[in-house]
Amino acid sequence: MHSDYLVDQNFTDITFLEHDIKYKEYENCTFTNCDFRACSFVAVTFIDCNFLDCNFKGSKINHVSLRDVWFTKCDFTSVNFAMTDQILYEFHFKDSLLDYAQFYSLKLKKMQFINCSMIAVDFMESDLTEALFDNCNLRHAVFMGTTANKTDFSTSYDFIIDPEKNKLKRAVFSTENLSGLLKKYDLVIK
Structure with a gap:
């Protein structure tokens, strides 16, 4: 080479x-x-x-x-x-x-993550506008100051995203994974 x-x-x-x-x-x-x-x-x-x-x-x-x-x-x-x-x-x-990968402060607009393991990934301050997370494990992923407008999380799971500390306008979630948005309130969801 x-x-x-x-x-x-x-x-x-x-x-x-x-x-x-x-x-x-x-x-x-x-x-x-x-x-x-x-x-x-x-x-x-x-x-x-x-x-x-x-x-x-x-x-x-x-x-x-x-x-x-x-x-x-x-x-x-x-x-x-x-x-x-x-x-x-x-x-x-x-x-x-992609476990423990870091995407800190990157512009990742329209990025596609399909069937990925993304445990403890760092998306702090990243722009994920219109990104797709299709069937991804987002356990302990860090979303802080993240822009995720129009991002599709509907088939992904095990995430915690604070809507007060991230931009989520028109982001897509399923009823099955909605609890990840409410975790900080210590609610019991059945």
Whole structure:
């Protein structure tokens, strides 16, 4: 991997090292069963890329640009996304492990989280306007000063969101998960 610009390539069963990934741009590439745990992402761009069964657990995501990127069945346990490039970015997660990940103060408008484990994820001060949380476990996720207007939580579960400390205008909830909005009142809901 000596080129700085890689397009239309498939990467399978590769363990990436730090020097393999820095200062690179990948366009329309697919990564399958790759291991990025040893990587510290610096000045890396992914455009129209797909990641399947990849491991990013504990990796350093610094100054990474993600443009129309899908992560499916990937492990992002304890990854901090706060330093991702926020100019022209769009990325989504499906069937992925995001426990203890940090999205502090990011603009995540229209982001999709589908069938993800998101235990103790930090969304403090984030903008989740029109995001979709489809069947996600949000146990101990932190929502504080979060904007979640028009966000769909209707099929997600085990969350606690204080409507007085977050913006939830026209957010969607189901009757089954409404108790997560009332937790601080110590009500008994049957």
